[in-house]
Amino acid sequence: MHMPAFSHIGPESLLYSYKRSFHGFAVELTEQEAQKMAGMDGVVSVFPNQKKELHTTRSWDFLGLPKQSDVIIGVFDTGIWPESESFNDKGFGPSPSKWKGKCQASTNFTCNNKIIGAKYYRSNRFFEKEDIRSPRDSEGHGTHVASIAAGNLVSKASVKGIGLGTARGGLPSARIAVYKVCWYFGCNDADILAAFDDAIADGVDIISISIGGSSDNYFTDTIAIGAFHAMRNGILTSTSAGNRGPDLATLTSFAPWSLSVAASTIDRKFFTEVQLGNNKKFEGISINTYDLKNETYPIIDGGDAPNKTTQFSSYGSRYCDENTLDKNLVKGKIVLCDGENYGVGQLSAGAVGTVMRGRRPSSDAFAFPLPAAYLSWEDGANIYLYMNSTRTPTATILKTNDRKDPTAPYIAAFSSRGPNPATHNILKPDLAAPGVDILAAWSPISPISGVSVDKRAISYNIISGTSMSCPHGSGAAAYIKSFHPTWSPAAIKSALMTTAIPMSPEESFGAEFAYGAGNINPHKSANPGLIYDIDALDYIAFLCGQEYSTKLLQAVTGDNSSCPKGTYGKVSDLNYPSFALSTPSSNSISHVFNRTVTNVGTSTSTYKAKVSAPPGLSIKVNPSVLSFTSLRQKLSFALTIEGTIDRQIVSASLIWDDGTFQVRSLIVVYEAF
8 A cells, every 4th residue: 555645744754654564654644634544545544653551480380381493472562681691592593594584783782593683663753761772671571571481591580589490481492573662651553563564574473562552443453453464474463461450341452363361370479578566577568679687667657757848738648659758757767658659758758668558469569669568458557556556666677578379370450351342252361371470581770660769770570460471372372383383373372272271260350251261271282182273264254244344344454355245254153262152131042153173183083072051051062073084174063052141251161072182162151241
């Protein structure tokens, strides 16, 4: 597609021309010009260049993934810190011959045989003082996610002794291609599309993008559009579900052609204790690297130390926000505060440490720029009672420790939940992967606490978010790709979903809308037995089945695809590895899903259908036995659901079992929102 002619628009208004892998451009226009362009022949869609946000070791050992490729993972994020030991290229040969990308080298950045490509994108040419104009990561987030997906094995990695162990990525032998699309103030759509255009042409195998926006459809979501083009070129895009949980219908990634990953916990939990002058201990959370060496300090309530020079009352100062505290009263003491903040107010007032109260069981651990612990309201109240029981209350804050969490895995409260806002009968997220308290590589110039006055320089950091679960999905997908280089993106996704470990709805609000098929199980995923495959034409038929106009369809496909009458595919017949059905609560249900499975297990095998269904639902599979006589053979079946549901979300499952492989598909029936 060529840029339509506007006589007064100069070449300086053209930000990008996408032409390596798909056709399009980013251009500066007025609202009227954009509307005019949208109506022109040959223009399939026009949408604004919106800003997206980043979705911010033990995890791979917890998953059981072996250390075992010349698979290339493209990471779209804040760049990378190339000197990290996680990206040392010792033992790596030259880049794979399929690699066509480049390294945007500079005086402060070079690639190697591990990081084989790196580019940066900034369409508006606006840089903050914190931004580095190269693929180098000044924020830490991109380095963290890249090392989760494909970092080397690094022994004795920790955050100043916390979380000590061997850090490793999902596929340490994979190569990394860096596409820096995120900066101090976010990630722009125009840059993200330019990175997709390049990554597809460069020859990446998997794309990992821990970024999300606010779209509720496929047609204005650049990540969904970019991922569609990637899928057409045999590349699976792994995305983060979003950090807007625990409410339902909060997903930011839901395209059926990409992998949407929720955040689960691992079996290691960090905690930080506060010890009072009477030797009583209370447990909170944080990532506290500071060691007060058991020395006790006076403790004061923030409400008793208002900064009267700025007219703050005790009501305002109890939250300990910046400039609310009296430095003369707080200096050299530990301050007790209501609610959690960044610790800047306490630090700037001269506090030695801070104890914050208001933690819920679902809260996550963060680093602060001074010794800190975040406690429950109840424990905070007990500390307050102690402070009022003695004239000289004292306390100390211990360094963070860890212990085993026997209840793991469960879904983090922050992890976004389904259902899919664009297609109710496609279950999202697809699955869950570790995203809580994940130790991975970091940029030493980025403050561990995110506070600029924090000068601790570290090479590894512990953070949480679906940003961390996404590269676990990317690493596991790359692992499968290393065994099955010709498998389609849908085949890889199917393998991950049908081998996932079932999770408990009692532990995770939202049930399947929280965790999809279950917790990722990489070491089984390379051998799934059967796969549910989907190609680009199937996805186009799926979009046509939603009765979108040709113009909207082309907004995703970027070509002249159309929906001829009579060829609409039913949405629920997309060959997805899970089954979802939205229904009005009072209606009786009668619905048929059609699916086709491909044999990738043993050449001669007989699979029997095992259905688990709750009271009120009848689920039948026809045929209930699938007999394969060769590899890559395809056999079809119909799954029929009848009955009624008595609650908002009802779960069932179908397992195809041949005695060797158990191919599990989730079935969810739920009341329409």
